Amino acid sequence: MDSVKGHGDLEVIRSIRFIPPNDRIIRIRELLQHDDPEVRYRAILEIAEIPPEKASSILKDVIVSEKNPRNLTTAARVVLDLLGPDGLDLIKDLLQSSEDPRLLADMIEAISIAGDQPQVRTLIMRCLSHNNHRVRGTAVLGLLRIANDKESLGDALDVLLNMVFHPDALFRASAAVGMGAMGLPIFIPPLSHLADDQDVNVTRNALNSLGNIRTPAALAAISTRSASGGWRGEIAASIWGFTSRESFEHMVGVLSYLNMADRKSLGVRFQNLGNSDFFALLEKILNLENQEIRERLTRSLKSFDKDKIEMIANCIKPLDSENTIVDIEPLIGELGASDFVVLSPQAELVPILCGRANEKYEQFIDDAVMNLYREGALLEKAKNFGLFKNTSDEATSFDKFEKKIQVSLHLIALGVENPPQILDAFDKAMSSDKFICSVSQEFLEEKLGRLKASLILPLLMGRRLLSEIAQITEKHFGIKFSDGEKEAVSALMKEKGYFL
Structure with missing residues (x-):
C-alpha cells in the first residue's frame, strides 16, 4: 500500500462504521497492512466494532504480524474486551516471548482485566522478579488486583516492599505509583517514607499517591511536607492545592445526588458560612429541578472563571419559593451580541x-x-x-x-x-x-x-x-x-x- 502518511486513510477509517459489515471487514484488513502505524492503530480500534466471531481471526493475524508496541498493546486490549478470558490464548505467546519492557508492562496491565484466571496469574507471577522496574511494578499491581488468596497477596506485597527499599530510584518511584493506583490506606506509611526520599521523582510520585488515597492521614502527610520549604515543599504545596480542588469537585458531585430537602438544607448552611456569591450560586444550583443540568453544573462549576459564573447565576431563576429553573435568555443575548462575527467565550456554557x-x-x-x-x-x-x-x-x-x-x-x-x-x-x-x-x-x-x-x-x-x-x-x-x-x-x- 501507499507508504505516504495516511491522513486520507484516517478519514476513511472514521467512516468505516457507516458501511455494511462485510465491506467494513475487508476495508479493515486492507488498512491493517498500511505502512503508517497510526493508520494500523486506528484500524485495530475499529475491530472492536465488529462481531467477536469475525474479529477473532483478524486479531490473531494482527498479533502475529504487528511490530509496533503501541499497536500490539491495543490489539491485546481489544482481544480481551471482545473475547474475555478466551482471548488469552491469542496473546500469551507474545507476552512470554517479548523482550521490550514497555510492551511487556502494557501487556501485563491489559491481561489483568481478564480477572483471576489461572493462566493470567501464572503469566503475571513470572514477571514479579523481572529486572525492569516498570514490568515488575505492573506485575505487582496486576496481582494485587486479581488475587484473592493469602499466598499470592503475600508474594505481591513482599515484592512491593522490596521495591520501596530498592537502591535504584526507578524501582522506588514505580512502587509509589503502584501504591497510589491501589489507593489503599494501608500504603500510607510506606508512601510517607518515600515522600522523604532524596530523589525528586520518587518524592513526587509518593506525594501524588498520598493525594489519591485522600484520607485524613494521607492529607496530613502532604500538608506537613508542604510547609517544609525547598523543592519538596513546593511539590507538596502544588499537590495539596490540586487535591483540595478535587475534593471540592467530589463534594459538589455528592451534593448533586441528594434529595431536594437535603440540598436546600445544605444550601442554607453554605449561606450561613458567609455571604459569598459563589455559595449563593451553589445554593441555586442545588435547588434546580432538572437533575441532568444540576449534575452538569455541579461537576464543572469550579473550573469556570468569574464571567462564566456570573452568567450561570443570571440564567438560574426562581420557579417558586423552593425550586429554581434555568432560563438561557441571558446566554442567548450574549451569544448574539457580536452579530456572530466572533464566538463568545460564554459559548462554552451551551452544552451545560x-x-x-x-x-x-x-x-x-x-x-x-x-x-x-x-x-x-x-x-x-x-x-x-x-x-x-x-x-x-x-x-x-x-x-x-x-x-x-x-x-x-x-x-x-x-x-x-x-x-x-x-x-x-x-x-x-x-x-x-x-x-x-x-x-x-x-x-x-x-x-x-x-x-x-x-x-x-x-x-x-x-x-x-x-x-x-x-x-x-x-x-x-x-x-x-x-x-x-x-x-x-x-x-x-x-x-x-x-x-x-
Whole structure:
C-alpha cells in the first residue's frame, strides 16, 4: 500500500462504521497492512466494532504480524474486551516471548482485566522478579488486583516492599505509583517514607499517591511536607492545592445526588458560612429541578472563571419559593451580541446550560440560520447592483459573511451531542472524496434532522454557492430582494455592518 502518511486513510477509517459489515471487514484488513502505524492503530480500534466471531481471526493475524508496541498493546486490549478470558490464548505467546519492557508492562496491565484466571496469574507471577522496574511494578499491581488468596497477596506485597527499599530510584518511584493506583490506606506509611526520599521523582510520585488515597492521614502527610520549604515543599504545596480542588469537585458531585430537602438544607448552611456569591450560586444550583443540568453544573462549576459564573447565576431563576429553573435568555443575548462575527467565550456554557433539544436554543439557532440566508441573499443582490466600491471592499464583506457562518456552525454543534464530531462532519461534508462527503452528510441528517441539515450544507460552501443561497432564501424563508430595491439593499447592508 501507499507508504505516504495516511491522513486520507484516517478519514476513511472514521467512516468505516457507516458501511455494511462485510465491506467494513475487508476495508479493515486492507488498512491493517498500511505502512503508517497510526493508520494500523486506528484500524485495530475499529475491530472492536465488529462481531467477536469475525474479529477473532483478524486479531490473531494482527498479533502475529504487528511490530509496533503501541499497536500490539491495543490489539491485546481489544482481544480481551471482545473475547474475555478466551482471548488469552491469542496473546500469551507474545507476552512470554517479548523482550521490550514497555510492551511487556502494557501487556501485563491489559491481561489483568481478564480477572483471576489461572493462566493470567501464572503469566503475571513470572514477571514479579523481572529486572525492569516498570514490568515488575505492573506485575505487582496486576496481582494485587486479581488475587484473592493469602499466598499470592503475600508474594505481591513482599515484592512491593522490596521495591520501596530498592537502591535504584526507578524501582522506588514505580512502587509509589503502584501504591497510589491501589489507593489503599494501608500504603500510607510506606508512601510517607518515600515522600522523604532524596530523589525528586520518587518524592513526587509518593506525594501524588498520598493525594489519591485522600484520607485524613494521607492529607496530613502532604500538608506537613508542604510547609517544609525547598523543592519538596513546593511539590507538596502544588499537590495539596490540586487535591483540595478535587475534593471540592467530589463534594459538589455528592451534593448533586441528594434529595431536594437535603440540598436546600445544605444550601442554607453554605449561606450561613458567609455571604459569598459563589455559595449563593451553589445554593441555586442545588435547588434546580432538572437533575441532568444540576449534575452538569455541579461537576464543572469550579473550573469556570468569574464571567462564566456570573452568567450561570443570571440564567438560574426562581420557579417558586423552593425550586429554581434555568432560563438561557441571558446566554442567548450574549451569544448574539457580536452579530456572530466572533464566538463568545460564554459559548462554552451551551452544552451545560442547554443540553440537547432545548426549545429556546433551537429557536435561536433557527433564527441565526435564517439571518445567514437573508444576508447571503443581500450580498448577492449588492454584488449584482454593483454596490461595492472595489474588489477589496467586496472581499472584506464576503470574508465577514463566512466568519458569521463559521461562528454559527460552532453554535449549532454546541447544541448537539458530541460537538467535536459534528464539527468534524461539517468539514468532511465538503470533502472532494464523494464517499466521505456522502457519509458525512448522512450523519448530519441523522444528528441535526433532514431539514436543518439541508439548510446548513449550502452554507458550508459560503460565497461559492451564493446564488443557491439566494434561491433557498426566497423558497424556504419567503425573502426576496427585487431589482427595484437597490436603495433598500444598500441600507440593509450598512445596517448589518458590511463594507459599502
